[in-house]
Amino acid sequence: MELNKFIGTKIKKFRESRNMTQDELAELLDTTRQSISRYENGERKANQDLLFELASIFKVSLDDFFPVRNLYDQTNIIKVTPENMVAIPVIGTIACGDPILADENIIGYRYHLKDRLPKGQTFYLTAKGDSMEPKIPDGSDVLIRMQDDVEDGEIAAVLVNGDSEATLKRVKKQGDIVMLVAENTDYAPYIITEHNPARILGKAVGVSFYL
Incomplete structure (x- = not known):
């Protein structure tokens, strides 16, 4: 699945699990219902600033918006170094x-x-x-x-x-x-x-x- 659509699906899932309407979420983000719909449909990319705000509203981590990687695939492991x-x-x-x-x-x-x-x-x-x-x-x-x-x-x-x-x-x-x-x-x-x-x-x- 395309990343934008995956993130949009997660936004919709988190919103609906909290019994929140698109209008209510739009008000919290100071945007329009149409924009929320476009994010959820994957038509519009959710940037980092928006994801930070959504994580705060839904009380989830940023990682929760992204696909779960195969923990046994060494290519998917992010090596933590002083440089990154x-x-x-x-x-x-x-x-x-x-x-x-x-x-x-x-x-x-x-x-x-x-x-x-x-x-x-x-x-x-x-x-x-x-x-x-x-x-x-x-x-x-x-x-x-x-x-x-x-x-x-x-x-x-x-x-x-x-x-x-x-x-x-x-x-x-x-x-x-x-x-x-x-x-x-x-x-x-x-x-x-x-x-x-x-x-x-x-x-x-x-x-x-x-x-």
Whole structure:
């Protein structure tokens, strides 16, 4: 089976197993139902960024979207070497809920195969609190791709309170108004103003957590 169609079949399977409609998945991805249909039919290629988001939504690993290889076929074994692995720093903590003081020091590393990462410079921040649940559980390591702006509706790591605290929120843009919105409706939006500034660190492109 062609890879695009295989991945599309897996997307549909994961969606239906969670009793989720194409419209509901499209809303989570900030896209259209037609786009979801094209992904599931294999008419459109799902790039790495999309697969990271889908893995987070369905709470599966990236490997779950790809065919299972023959474990006894030596040609299918990926040899882990220093050349094809990269260490992604875990930097401080993201406040999911009441923002906490940001710590910019590296507190550890997560290791990845280079070709499984999205393009651009990346780092991890650890989510704390329940403001982004159920999409991002408390304690998750959130993969951030460094960029100074995001599209309306995307999740970003943002520095607030004079660049002294970090928070993870969905960025909503309505005209001249920019808001940081939690997934958990118990939390009020954080409205960015001249007297209440904020600075985007990067876009959230993946999340890792332990069951």
